[in-house]
Amino acid sequence: MMLSLSHSQIGEWNIIHIVGELDMATGPQLRQEIVRQVTDGNTYIVVDLENVDFIDSTGLGILVGGLKRTKSIGGDLCCTGLSDNLKEVFKLTGLDTVLVNVDLSEDPNTWKQTT
Amino acid sequence: MNKGIILEIPSQVEYLSLVRAVVASAASLDQTLGDQRIDDLRLAVSEATTNAIRSHANLGSNERITIRFGLEGDRIEVEVQDRGSGFDPENLNPAGPLTEKGRLDYEGGFGIPLMKILADEIKIDSADEGTTVQLVVYVSPANEESD
Numbered sequence: 001m002m003l004s005l006s007h008s009q010i011g012e013w014n015i016i017h018i019v020g021e022l023d024m025a026t027g028p029q030l031r032q033e034i035v036r037q038v039t040d041g042n043t044y045i046v047v048d049l050e051n052v053d054f055i056d057s058t059g060l061g062i063l064v065g066g067l068k069r070t071k072s073i074g075g076d077l078c079c080t081g082l083s084d085n086l087k088e089v090f091k092l093t094g095l096d097t098v099l100v101n102v103d104l105s106e107d108p109n110t111w112k113q114t115t
Numbered sequence: 116m117n118k119g120i121i122l123e124i125p126s127q128v129e130y131l132s133l134v135r136a137v138v139a140s141a142a143s144l145d146q147t148l149g150d151q152r153i154d155d156l157r158l159a160v161s162e163a164t165t166n167a168i169r170s171h172a173n174l175g176s177n178e179r180i181t182i183r184f185g186l187e188g189d190r191i192e193v194e195v196q197d198r199g200s201g202f203d204p205e206n207l208n209p210a211g212p213l214t215e216k217g218r219l220d221y222e223g224g225f226g227i228p229l230m231k232i233l234a235d236e237i238k239i240d241s242a243d244e245g246t247t248v249q250l251v252v253y254v255s256p257a258n259e260e261s262d
Contacts, residue, residue, distance in 0.1 A: 001132050021135075024165045025128035054135065056161050057229055061222030068219040085154050092232050093225050098213045 003029045011108045014042040015080075019051040022059030030059070034066040034077075043075025046102060046111070050081025060095055067099060078102045078111050118144075122182040124164075126171035126197075134164050134182055141184050142191055148254045155233040156191065156252045162226045163195035163248040170199025170246065189254055190235075196247045204239040 003026045004019040014037055020026055030047070037045055047063065049055070063079065070077045078100045082090065090096040102111045120141055124130040138160045142153045160182070167180045178198040185192045210224030231237055236251035 001129070021132055023128070023131050023161065024168070025131055054158070054161075056158060056165060057223070057225035058165065060225050064213065064219055065222045071219075085151075088151075089158070089229075093229065094213045098219070 001026060005029065005033055010104065013044045013046050013108050013111065015046045015048055015104070017048040017051070021054040022052050022062075023054065023056045024058040027058040027062045031062045031065065034062070034069065038069055038073065038075070043070050043073055045070055045075070045077045046104070047077065047079050048081050048104075049079055049083075049086055053083060053085065055086055055089060060089070060093055063095065063099060076112055080104050119183060119185040122184070123179045124182070126168050126176065126178060126180050128165075128168055131161055131164055131168070135161050138182075138184060138193060141186075142252075145186055145191065145254050148191070148252070152252055152254075156193065156250070159230045159233040159250050160193050160195065162230050163250060166226060166248070167195055167197035167199065167246070170197050174200055191252045191254060193250045194247055195250075196245065198245040201241040201243050201246050204241055
């Protein structure tokens, strides 16, 4: 099963919209996309998980890797559209302590983390 | 296991979604188990199966992975059995919190802690000839309410 990926832009933020399940089978697609975005100079990334109803440890790890990658070059990576189920997984693993869940309808200037 | 399903899959990541679908469908046969607990079991089994596939990949093994699902009284038991090289479950170094300096350098470390949190019981038997992870979720209404 493949992920379906598409893009949009809000200010300096590049939004990666995902449809599918994020696991060891599909995760490499997202990792590759984040790397491509950063290589293309898009250092502010939002991963839209609204249409993702499953994420496993591989998917979480890819988000951690993306956060590290963007921050290391002065950028940032956030998420949006988390379902209650995904919010719970983020909470259980502590991902909610480092990855901001943003609201795309809000001012993107408020999305950047201060740390 | 009185009401059991045995699933044998090729050791390929493409089969993970199938395992999740079967486990979720089978768990939903017990109508006292809420959606959240089914999601918990689905993720825990997926993690165990992912580890099994990874273990076979490390060996270059084409052996199949066995998933046994059973509804037994007030519990659902799922066993994931691989024929990998095994590991010492007592000797795992837990990754620190994500806020710890340098922790973001490491993408792994989520799988086994997640299984331990999501399942009501977990037992890992590992030896040179393979690993069996047994995950148990209670289906009693009392436990459901306490979540």
